[in-house]
Amino acid sequence: MSKRLPRLDSESALAKGVAQEIEFGDVDGVRLTEDVAQALRGTVIIHDQVIHGYPGIGRMLSLRHGLSEQFKGPVWLEEKVDGYNVRVFRSDDRILAVSRGGFICPFTTDRLADLFDTAIFDDHPDLVVCGEVAGPGNPYVESIPKFIGDDIAFFGFDLMRQGQRRFLPRDEFYRLADVYGLPTVRRFGRHPVDALETIGEILRTLNEEGREGLVFKEDTREQQRAKYVTSNANLSDIRGTVLEILDLPSEYFTNRIVRLVTFLHEQGLAADPGLERKLGSAFLDRLREAIGQFESDGKVYRPYRCRFYRKDNAEAFFAHLKSVGGARLHLRWRSLSRQDNYWVLEYEREYAGLTGLMNSLYGGDVIFD
């Protein structure tokens, strides 16, 4: 018999050095900074509420070999959307959104009214809605799905209950989402793991549509999950993050090139001059623009523009970004102004690696490598 684990609470987690205090307005709590026996990193504790962390999902390198190895029986297929992961829940009379790491996100929390109808919490106050926020108006992720308009959108993919690590079964999640009009990722039903032709067809279509890939979910006790991304997702990641080419670990780029090749191979997609060109231009286009930007502005940067309902949330968001991303992100505040129904926050992120390289280049430096 396994020994029952002691109950997880903020004070003992802080005392053990596995948690950090978080706050947002008059809400305060802690987030777990590492996995512990009772809960995952990113778990949030606010008074007696525990919002468990969202587990990492392993990436399959091969569909054919991965599905049969990772799953026992049929799997549910859902579209994987390229955005950032949030968990949304009620705490007293507020609805809060927390990030993967367990920070209360001032941006997402502010904009919940634009993401989904939170009436679901009126009937089910203990639910935790898990999903992806994506789109060009998001402040976190640089590769932007083409099918989202000019702002942000929410794509639900799981429900949990407060205090519980497990997800609700798929059919229960789908049912509740439909009843409450919760937007979800695209669902492709349940398929046996050897339905490779059907699954491959879905993936190739997603790839042609510029979508990221699939998440596979099993309704077993282990709730096993795995993901598989399209070649397009790899191209889109490279294009979206190439200005960070001297800031991110370089493996970010080389791993995506290798995954692109394994996807093409497994999906039987032939060598294609168009794809070669897309890979080349994913690297070259924005780097060339960046040189022009440096020549006119003396730095390589990206301007951000995010909308908020409340001015204090915009300010809290920028402070949050500075405190979390601080040294790495090189942020510069531009403005916060009222436009239509929103407060529009504008700021810049400078790419230190490319800016530094261009400064060396203009200084006539040599490098020894």
Add this chain to the structure above:
Amino acid sequence: MSKRLPRLDSESALAKGVAQEIEFGDVDGVRLTEDVAQALRGTVIIHDQVIHGYPGIGRMLSLRHGLSEQFKGPVWLEEKVDGYNVRVFRSDDRILAVSRGGFICPFTTDRLADLFDTAIFDDHPDLVVCGEVAGPGNPYVESIPKFIGDDIAFFGFDLMRQGQRRFLPRDEFYRLADVYGLPTVRRFGRHPVDALETIGEILRTLNEEGREGLVFKEDTREQQRAKYVTSNANLSDIRGTVLEILDLPSEYFTNRIVRLVTFLHEQGLAADPGLERKLGSAFLDRLREAIGQFESDGKVYRPYRCRFYRKDNAEAFFAHLKSVGGARLHLRWRSLSRQDNYWVLEYEREYAGLTGLMNSLYGGDVIFD
């Protein structure tokens, strides 16, 4: 006044832990494993002979800014050839070739008769001929200049004298090379550092011809040098080493992408779909072939084929490669057989990163990233 440094000798270098013993047949000596006050890493000491190390040459990121910053006056322009660096010299009645790191190279030493006429050492026994060995028959470098036939060729670029760190002046090197028929890299004369149009024209032509770039050399007391490579060189490096994409530091690839962009920008070369495609195919072509190779042979590898005059040199070369590259190179001996006038050594190098990835893929593994 600077204090005279103690004379460099094998025993004291070994005692200080800055040297390692080397041997080749009945020749033995030491190589410096790090820079010391008297000499650079790669310096070779055989009894009382000191063959100084070949200094690293800094890479300019910008021609316009680099030339004026790095040089005081006019610079000699020479083609940079993509091969491996050797220093060739006489020791007693033998002529030996040492690598950049200071190992006596059994391959280069064996094949000297095919590289250049060593009569130069009859009149000038204390000369050290410095140059590049390149071509598809070379066992070290995977990116192969197109203008070399199916074996190897030598391209001299400097002369030193034994015991001296300095190079002979350019005109003296050119004169001796011409007198003794020593093949050299292409020479483009001496130009002021502001002759950017002329130098740019030479570089663009080299780029179109698929050549690597230029080395700039000043005939001053400091003998300042710097190099600048074409966009083609970056493409060729990527294509040549892409099977090592999971073995080399990933910066190898990302740095070359950035350099390619800065070259295009500085040389005023427009965005070009052909170039985008070349960059894409430099990554994709051989990775796709590698998957096919894994499926038929269970590993990703490259077969090597090198010719030797002497059987014992072939054996010594393979032993040298195993002892120096050992764990990293994953070598497998295939055969050593007599063909025409040569002993032909065939061996394989396995690419551990890609082989490992393909094994994981076929094992149905997931990765968390």
